[in-house]
Amino acid sequence: MTADLTTEAISVKNVGKPGQKNMTQNLCSRCGKPRIVAKAWKEKVICDGKVTYVEYTQMVCPDKECQSALEKQLQAQLVNRQRIEKNKLERDLAHKQKMVDLRLGKKK
Numbered sequence: 131m132t133a134d135l136t137t138e139a140i141s142v143k144n145v146g147k148p149g150q151k152n153m154t155q156n157l158c159s160r161c162g163k164p165r166i167v168a169k170a171w172k173e174k175v176i177c178d179g180k181v182t183y184v185e186y187t188q189m190v191c192p193d194k195e196c197q198s199a200l201e202k203q204l205q206a207q208l209v210n211r212q213r214i215e216k217n218k219l220e221r222d223l224a225h226k227q228k229m230v231d232l233r234l235g236k237k238k
């Protein structure tokens with residue numbers, strides 16, 4: 131009874147080609163242009179003997195400069211979030227240490 135999770139990347143023709151317009155409008159958050167499908171693929175997932183397909187699409191802005199600026203922005207946000215997480219972790223740790231010190235009656 132082990133969940134046998136295997137992912138296998140396969141190429142499917144009808145998912146979408148680069149440059150093809152998507153059914154739902156996905157507008158660029160920077161310039162407002164409709165985004166285009168840069169990459170579309172399906173992945174075969176086998177779970178408990180059942181085969182399912184998961185669709186993935188990667189949407190990008192048709193404006194290359196805009197897209198690269200957006201990626202930089204996202205990267206900066208990610209770095210910022212990681213820094214906040216790290217600070218929080220360190221604060222929690224310091225807080226815990228303080229509680230231990232109090233319980234032990236440690237005084238300076």
Ligand SMILES: [Zn+2]
Pocket residue numbers: 158159160161162163191192193196197
């Ligand atoms: Zn854009």
